[in-house]
């Protein structure tokens with residue numbers, strides 16, 4: 001069995017509303033897997049099922065081969081969870097938060113004390129172990145939640161939007177810790193940050209309305225959904241006039257303009273020659289093929305409409 005996580009035809013209905021229907025997925029051991037999707041896509045529903053916080057309506061899910069339906073206790077022993085909201089105990093110090101977690105997992109002081117020292121060190125909190133979480137910045141609290149999830153040496157770590165609300169420095173620090181976990185355990189994360197998925201994940205799945213829309217490495221997704229016929233053109237002068245020219249060309253399928261910079265989407269690869277014939281070269285400062293970002297892929301698949 002080389003899969004750390006397996007979802008088998010999971011359906012979840014809430015009072016007649018089906019959030020996820022017959023969803024299947026296998027995640028290879030030791031990889032970082034990223035699940036992306038707009039608000040309400042079904043990401044948290046899947047995480048809650050995998051972490052035994054919620055039972056599926058139909059289907060089964062497995063962590064390291066153990067069913068969430070019949071071996072919940074074993075699953076909980078093998079997983080670490082970083083939930084969307086920080087749920088630290090504010091009346092316990094950082095070290096006490098970690099100790100409580102270790103004891104709930106049946107660890108003995110001889111094994112948890114060195115482990116907690118190591119984790120406080122790794123997350124840059126060694127000097128703050130005796131302080132209360134309320135005195136920590138958002139980034140430090142988040143790091144403490146990650147440290148807590150790792151105390152009992154889980155084989156699979158679930159991170160639900162781990163860096164939401166953090167400043168760029170704290171996000172990057174957390175990315176470094178997550179990168180350091182690669183190959184040591186399996187990481188399953190959800191995020192709304194495309195750069196985060198791009199930077200961290202070996203494999204990315206984009207889902208919406210409970211269904212998988214795309215699945216692959218960041219490079220594969222960008223390749224598959226690349227807007228290969230979109231060019232970025234910057235004019236030296238007369239941008240207004242060129243806007244009019246472009247509007248009259250049948251092989252131009254879309255134009256977005258920001259000042260003197262245009263993004264021009266053509267009908268096909270061959271249209272670049274007639275485009276250049278119409279624009280001439282004299283007023284062009286720069287022309288290049290637009291490389292798609294993961295965000296372009298995400299928007300292309302899930303649309304621009306804002307979710308409730």
Ligand SMILES: Nc1ncnc2c1ncn2[C@@H]1O[C@H](COP(=O)(O)OP(=O)(O)OP(=O)(O)O)[C@@H](O)[C@H]1O
Pocket residue numbers: 014015017019037038039040041042043044045046
């Ligand atoms: N307890 C519940 N009762 C009723 N409907 C729910 C419940 N939990 C989730 N839903 C619905 O199920 C769908 C999926 O929600 P879910 O929280 O899994 O999405 P998500 O992708 O995690 O969204 P977000 O990015 O906002 O966290 C949504 O339409 C949501 O309104």
